[in-house]
Amino acid sequence: MTTPRRRRLAALACALAALCLGAAWAQPPRTPAAKDYYVGTVAPAGGTEEPLLLDLSLWDDGFAFARLQLPGRHEVLLGAGRLEGGSDLRLVLRRALPGEDPWWSAALARAAAAGEAEPEQAGETVAVLSADRDYGWAAEGRTLAGVLRLATGEPLRLTATRLASEARWSFDMGRVSSAAVLPRFPGLEGLSSWLVDGALPPARGFAAEGLAMHDAGELGWGWWREERVDLTGVAGPYLSLLSTIDDYTGGAHPNSLTGSHLLAVRGDDVASLGLADLFAGGGWLEELSALVLAGLAEQGALWVTQGQVSELDASDLAVFTLDAAGVTFHFSPYLMGPYAQGSFRVTVPYGALAGLAAPGGPLDSFARGDAPALDGEAPVGGGG
Numbered sequence: 001m002t003t004p005r006r007r008r009l010a011a012l013a014c015a016l017a018a019l020c021l022g023a024a025w026a027q028p029p030r031t032p033a034a035k036d037y038y039v040g041t042v043a044p045a046g047g048t049e050e051p052l053l054l055d056l057s058l059w060d061d062g063f064a065f066a067r068l069q070l071p072g073r074h075e076v077l078l079g080a081g082r083l084e085g086g087s088d089l090r091l092v093l094r095r096a097l098p099g100e101d102p103w104w105s106a107a108l109a110r111a112a113a114a115g116e117a118e119p120e121q122a123g124e125t126v127a128v129l130s131a132d133r134d135y136g137w138a139a140e141g142r143t144l145a146g147v148l149r150l151a152t153g154e155p156l157r158l159t160a161t162r163l164a165s166e167a168r169w170s171f172d173m174g175r176v177s178s179a180a181v182l183p184r185f186p187g188l189e190g191l192s193s194w195l196v197d198g199a200l201p202p203a204r205g206f207a208a209e210g211l212a213m214h215d216a217g218e219l220g221w222g223w224w225r226e227e228r229v230d231l232t233g234v235a236g237p238y239l240s241l242l243s244t245i246d247d248y249t250g251g252a253h254p255n256s257l258t259g260s261h262l263l264a265v266r267g268d269d270v271a272s273l274g275l276a277d278l279f280a281g282g283g284w285l286e287e288l289s290a291l292v293l294a295g296l297a298e299q300g301a302l303w304v305t306q307g308q309v310s311e312l313d314a315s316d317l318a319v320f321t322l323d324a325a326g327v328t329f330h331f332s333p334y335l336m337g338p339y340a341q342g343s344f345r346v347t348v349p350y351g352a353l354a355g356l357a358a359p360g361g362p363l364d365s366f367a368r369g370d371a372p373a374l375d376g377e378a379p380v381g382g383g384g
Helices: 004-022 102-113 189-215 284-298 362-368
Strands: 034-043 050-058 063-070 075-084 088-095 125-133 143-150 155-173 176-184 223-235 238-248 255-266 269-273 320-322 326-331 344-349
Touching (some): 050 155, 063 088, 063 102, 063 125, 075 102, 176 189, 189 223, 189 238, 189 255, 189 269, 223 320, 255 320, 255 326, 320 362
Parallel strands (some): 176 223
Antiparallel strands (some): 034 155, 050 063, 075 088, 125 143, 238 255, 255 269, 320 326, 326 344
């Protein structure tokens, strides 16, 4: 059976498709005014520091949405709140649902707050974050300091430093638009350049193709593309990124395609890794395939439940991300079901992969909850 949330997302996708059938003004998805990624620590009074990763999306009216990861606890929390006066941040957090897309969660929460959609039934509150965000003309948002209070009443001291800020490169002319939204990492110029070199040429090529159609009078209802690259996790020298490309080229509905990058970052040295770099020994692919197929079947993916897909090879599992909860495999629309079912995500917890990880590799590092160490020297933000 599909979950109520998946049915709502599928209905939203169908509604968007219906709009595009007759709408010359079809537009790309809206993004927040600003998004920052923070690394740091939480610690009880007199206790040991644990690493954290926080991505914080902010809108111009003060609405805020965050994804908070506690790698040592294998916890991923999501929640909305407010940033008042540029410095006073308060968020109410719940546990992320299995396979939940943080970008859609943020968009839906924002729409509800703006009165554009019915509010979703919130999950149980498990933590409240109250923090001061530095606010000055030279260094706005560089640090966060405050308290993460758990539902148990336990207060954890939180300190975090900005690791990256989201930046947009875009072209717009009439009904032709193309954009790349990427995290930019100050002090890690090799990583920032790697991302720009990968994303900007396709974005510019798409715009050029649309302009040529415009000049020839063949554009149709619209021509837009947006690629969003999100930082999903970081552990030791390993950094996990998810690329989502939404585009519209005049058909019955927009299309969406996901990709991923697993990088080993040591200062300006950036190396790209693949699925096989996570595992050691034989038999891991068969075991992994069975786990992911079970997750797809549970979500009601029709190509799986009807028997068209009965095994997964390495190419089927090539789009994956790592975070505090586990390894998530991403399937774009059409891959595991019809368009109306949308995309699928299956998260495999690290405990289910015990014994398969390559020693000292990225899976090992994420499973331990290692603190970031992207400069090849010391962990970022403490912990370890």
